Amino acid sequence: MTLVGLAVGAVLAVVAVFIPWLPDQASREAGLIDNTYWLVTIICVAVFAVVAGVSVYAVWKFRAPPGDLEDGSPIHGHTGLEIVWTVIPIALVMAIAVYSGVALAQAEDIPDDSRVVEVSAQQFAWRFTYPDVMLQGDQPLASGELVLPIDEAVEFRITSKDVIHSFWVPEWRMKQDAVQGITTKTVVTPTKLGTFPVICTELCGLGHAVMRAQARVLTRAEFDRWVEEQRRVAAEGASVQGKELFTQQCGSCHALADAETQGQVGPDLDNALQGKDEEFIRTSIVDPNAQIAQGYQPDVMPQDYEQTLPGPQLDGLVEYLVEETQGGG
Numbered sequence: 001m002t003l004v005g006l007a008v009g010a011v012l013a014v015v016a017v018f019i020p021w022l023p024d025q026a027s028r029e030a031g032l033i034d035n036t037y038w039l040v041t042i043i044c045v046a047v048f049a050v051v052a053g054v055s056v057y058a059v060w061k062f063r064a065p066p067g068d069l070e071d072g073s074p075i076h077g078h079t080g081l082e083i084v085w086t087v088i089p090i091a092l093v094m095a096i097a098v099y100s101g102v103a104l105a106q107a108e109d110i111p112d113d114s115r116v117v118e119v120s121a122q123q124f125a126w127r128f129t130y131p132d133v134m135l136q137g138d139q140p141l142a143s144g145e146l147v148l149p150i151d152e153a154v155e156f157r158i159t160s161k162d163v164i165h166s167f168w169v170p171e172w173r174m175k176q177d178a179v180q181g182i183t184t185k186t187v188v189t190p191t192k193l194g195t196f197p198v199i200c201t202e203l204c205g206l207g208h209a210v211m212r213a214q215a216r217v218l219t220r221a222e223f224d225r226w227v228e229e230q231r232r233v234a235a236e237g238a239s240v241q242g243k244e245l246f247t248q249q250c251g252s253c254h255a256l257a258d259a260e261t262q263g264q265v266g267p268d269l270d271n272a273l274q275g276k277d278e279e280f281i282r283t284s285i286v287d288p289n290a291q292i293a294q295g296y297q298p299d300v301m302p303q304d305y306e307q308t309l310p311g312p313q314l315d316g317l318v319e320y321l322v323e324e325t326q327g328g329g
């Protein structure tokens with residue numbers, strides 16, 4: 001019986017391993033996480049196959065014939081069997097604990113020379129700040145898109161401005177909560193070029209499902225070009241920056257034709273702001289509850305943009321929206 005169970009378990013485990021269930025492995029850490037996952041899965045499949053096989057066989061083999069109402073034969077137990085079914089699970093659980101402990105320690109080891117990126121989560125957007133990359137003045141580079149060079153370790157310092165969110169790029173596997181008031185950390189070394197989704201994996205409110213950003217992994221030369229481009233954009237007019245800020249920060253909740261955003265959580269700004277003056281637009285950003293568009297709820301939009309957006313960025317955003325919605329842009 002046990003042999004049959006083990007054979008079935010082995011076949012199922014092989015089938016399970018060869019179907020590509022998981023996303024691409026695009027970081028150094030992904031292999032460690034996946035190996036742990038598969039170790040546990042294989043053990044679980046084997047144990048399940050043995051237990052289910054023995055149970056089904058016993059029900060079929062030892063069933064009472066019709067009309068047999070006698071007691072079963074008295075059984076005292078089997079010391080050898082009990083030792084076996086205690087020792088094997090202990091060994092399996094210990095193996096899982098040691099293996100995953102080592103994998104986690106390796107995956108979470110932050111190299112000294114890693115690049116720091118600060119991740120700020122907020123209902124319902126991500127903001128990535130590069131404290132080591134300065135624009136002119138002493139403004140660090142900040143972006144709604146996560147852009148990284150390949151094969152360089154990145155230490156993410158993660159926090160939230162409101163409720164609990166969770167930072168996750170499935171292809172990188174590493175996942176970490178974003179919690180207001182504390183800074184959590186995780187480390188990722190991207191090993192594949194390409195574009196990957198940044199996903200919020202903690203139910204955080206109405207816009208949770210749209211709380212996504214993009215992670216782009218570039219070659220070192222492309223990354224340096226991107227940094228230069230950001231410096232150039234920062235040196236340009238305020239409304240150009242305002243548009244970029246809008247696309248990255250506001251677009252997941254608000255539709256605006258010029259920025260090509262389609263967010264549905266908040267009002268469509270082509271309509272809601274049509275013909276409104278600068279004061280109305282500024283108030284709507286810094287004090288969104290002052291006037292709620294018909295059909296929408298108060299308290300959905302963050303009310304702290306006055307504190308969280310640096311003054312010039314807020315000015316640029318207002319300037320951009322005034323241009324767009326008064327037909328001047």
Ligand code: CUA
Binds near residue numbers: 123203205207209
């Ligand atoms: Cu933020 Cu879900």
